[in-house]
Amino acid sequence: MNDRDTAADIRRLLREKNAVLLAHNYQRAEIQELADVLADSLDLARYAARADKPLIVFCGVRFMAETADILSEDKTVLLPRPDAGCPMARMADTDSLSRMKERFPGARVVTYVNSTAEVKAESDICCTSANAVRIVNGLNADEIIFAPDRNLAHYVQRFTDKRIIPWDGYCYVHNRITADDVKESRKLLPDAVLMVHPECPPEVIDLADEVQSTGGMVRVAQESKARRFLIGTEEGMITRLKRENPGKEFYSVGPARLCRGMKTIHLKDVRDALEKEQHRIVVPEPVKTRARRALENMLNEG
Numbered sequence: 001m002n003d004r005d006t007a008a009d010i011r012r013l014l015r016e017k018n019a020v021l022l023a024h025n026y027q028r029a030e031i032q033e034l035a036d037v038l039a040d041s042l043d044l045a046r047y048a049a050r051a052d053k054p055l056i057v058f059c060g061v062r063f064m065a066e067t068a069d070i071l072s073e074d075k076t077v078l079l080p081r082p083d084a085g086c087p088m089a090r091m092a093d094t095d096s097l098s099r100m101k102e103r104f105p106g107a108r109v110v111t112y113v114n115s116t117a118e119v120k121a122e123s124d125i126c127c128t129s130a131n132a133v134r135i136v137n138g139l140n141a142d143e144i145i146f147a148p149d150r151n152l153a154h155y156v157q158r159f160t161d162k163r164i165i166p167w168d169g170y171c172y173v174h175n176r177i178t179a180d181d182v183k184e185s186r187k188l189l190p191d192a193v194l195m196v197h198p199e200c201p202p203e204v205i206d207l208a209d210e211v212q213s214t215g216g217m218v219r220v221a222q223e224s225k226a227r228r229f230l231i232g233t234e235e236g237m238i239t240r241l242k243r244e245n246p247g248k249e250f251y252s253v254g255p256a257r258l259c260r261g262m263k264t265i266h267l268k269d270v271r272d273a274l275e276k277e278q279h280r281i282v283v284p285e286p287v288k289t290r291a292r293r294a295l296e297n298m299l300n301e302g
């Protein structure tokens with residue numbers, strides 16, 4: 001069966017099963033094109049919280065599908081590949097978090113959504129890359145334990161007087177982008193706007209014109225009068241930017257960066273997930289209720 005037939009099957013199954021297809025901006029082009037909602041992790045969480053269809057097929061990584069399950073109450077959430085994971089999410093664990101809380105008893109815990117449901121459950125509030133600075137500055141505390149991304153923690157520290165106590169996690173996709181990659185790319189395209197994700201290392205952030213979540217990148221690319229952009233993030237984002245801005249040019253900073261977890265999902269996995277209603281993501285209680293509190297605290301901040 002070719003991709004066109006598989007895509008037609010998916011559309012039919014979505015209708016028959018009254019399902020919605022949510023996809024992250026790093027998904028493969030053919031999945032991006034089929035998605036009912038294509039967005040960053042914050043907008044996907046917001047959508048899941050108010051989804052009106054009983055079945056959600058989530059094309060992203062596990063922590064995103066877990067977030068959808070936690071926020072969508074009585075909906076069924078399917079992750080087309082059970083092995084679609086984010087290694088950073090597994091870099092923080094509840095035992096180490098407890099020890100950190102003991103060391104810094106006055107600190108509040110802000111946890112990036114790229115984390116397990118268990119760690120969210122032990123946190124005061126969650127954040128994404130789109131709202132991390134606002135969430136931290138909105139908290140009534142001088143010290144913030146920030147888990148698990150040390151690069152995002154470092155980025156937030158630039159915009160707050162609070163003391164950020166970073167976890168030592170990182171994203172292997174963004175952490176590989178180097179200042180040398182930026183300098184080489186700049187030499188080739190000196191007039192391009194350099195736009196990077198805040199999961200990049202601090203020395204890359206220092207050189208950027210724009211630091212944005214993937215949703216922010218979509219907005220800046222649309223609104224900017226510039227014609228050329230150098231993008232420091234996963235290549236699925238560049239795929240979307242090119243498709244939606246045909247008059248503009250988008251290039252990767254250094255070699256194209258692929259997230260294995262995101263790219264593990266193919267069209268046939270989406271079709272199989274719908275057909276067999278697999279692989280259901282269910283966050284168990286009491287973790288679910290406690291993690292929901294931290295996620296809702298984030299969503300209530302707007």
Ligand code: 13P
Pocket residue numbers: 025039040041042114128129130171197199212213214215
């Ligand atoms: P966004 O929230 O910007 O979509 O990022 C999610 C992510 O996993 C980045 O690596």
Ligand code: SF4
Pocket residue numbers: 061085086087088089114171172173174199234259260261262
């Ligand atoms: Fe996780 Fe990095 Fe992939 Fe984002 S790009 S899902 S942080 S591994």
